[in-house]
Amino acid sequence: MALIRMIAAASVVAALSGCAHEISLTGDASKIPTLSTKPLDKTVGLVITDDQLASEVITPGGGGDKVSYHPYHDLELPIYVSLGHVFKNVTKLKSVPDAAMIQAKHLDYVIAPTIKTTSSSPSLVTWPPTDFSVTLACSVADPSGQTVIAEDVTGTGHAEFSQFKRNFSLAGQLATADAVSKLQSALANAPELQK
């Protein structure tokens, strides 16, 4: 009861101040399930720019409120960990590498993800989203810049009040875990990357 009162009170304040409630999509990256296959003996560069890391997204929550988060910042670690399950070496890059950097870092592939999200809640009283989706579009390019494979996966997360009362970001974190799990499976099973 106290929790419902707190969440409702937060909604009142947020509505009055015009703010969105901040949540984090990261979750516990150490719990992303590993693959049954050995990592491919390849080195990949994961490109996430500083502008992407700073970008904030605002989507609907419950009770007419909104939630805000930084998708690239929040998914950076889960994506990095999941790529580490697929490939032997992962290097994070702040920009698309030029030929010199590709050679210096011995990159076999360059991966540039784009992230799209949705959120919603039918609740009139509580603001945390009950449903969340994370769509990860990842193009994998070879050192010449040619796209080897493009994967597009969507992870979903659902959390009711009894589940999210201790973690208001739960639906988003479940969607993130689902998306990166699907991404690593899709990449590990892609015949184009086995060559």
Added chain:
Amino acid sequence: MRTVVRAVSLVTPFVLLSACSVVAPQYSPDVDNIQSLKSATTAHAKIGAFESHADAGNSYPVPLRANMMKSPVEDSFGAYLADAMTKELVMAGKLAPQSDVEIKATLLENDVSVGVITGAAKLSAHFIVMRAGTVRYDQIKSAHTQWDSAFAAMIAVPKARDEYPLAVQKLLGELYADPAFLAAIQ
């Protein structure tokens, strides 16, 4: 009557929040920090004692306006710092409990201010690296972070709570960026 209702609806959330205890979020490793540790190719270390030195700028729990922020790890922010470093060493593949290289630390400053316009965290810690009983590294590192705050405590306090792990990430980032530290753990 309308004014009274409006005043009550404005004041109620603040009353509900007053003197609450909040717990800092679990530490999430930073990818740049993991990469810095990975760059020390032959590094392997174990975590020794991490303590917290109580002081004016390092009280426990940490006050966030009328709220008090506690650590989710062993009721100590020294233990929180140890947990943070352990997670990053594990993800970098550099944690070795049998290693003769031991990292110890004392948290000296752990201050979070929650202003009406700006929030800020100031952290500093004394890090020591020992190898077979010999000190190989002995330095104090500091980090200062800042963020947009708000007048309403219901917005400002959760924001400050969520910013705390980012300040810890920055403190550890300062340590890992020191070539002398990376040399000491190899």
